[in-house]
Amino acid sequence: MQWIIQQHHDKLSSMVQKMRKQHDKMQQQIKEIQAISTRLGELHGETYVKTVPLYKTCPMTVYVDRIAAIVGMYTSAMETVDSLLGEKGMSHVKSREEGLTLLSTWMNHPSINECVISEFEDLLKIEIHENDT
Secondary structure, eight states, X not given: OHHHHHHHHHHHHHHHHHHHHHHHHHHHHHHHHHHHHHHHHXXXXXXXXXXXXXXXXXXXXXXXXXXXXXXXXXXXXXXXXXXXXXXXXXXXXXXXHHHHHHHHHHHHOTTOOHXXXXXXXXXXHHHXXXXXX
């Protein structure tokens, strides 16, 4: 049993490394977007960043805030995943119930709010994609 748990732990650890690389890219992108927003504010003033639409209706601050919220959710999710693989995590499961609880946490990612992501996708469809037609 412990051998099977260790195999799954190793697979999950490998997957988490890939997730971490993607998360690091997300963090870099939000830093770049925030830098662009700051520079735009320096060039045109904060009122411009907060009120002038970047595409159709939403100003730059809307995009920055929404993207930061999404990256924040994934940061929390990565912290949860790290704890699931840490000292009190998957490799130290003592019972089936404990294992199912940890697995449920892994699968459901309680810090990821799908509605926030869907709303942002909808915003992008309206603001950017429909702008191309």
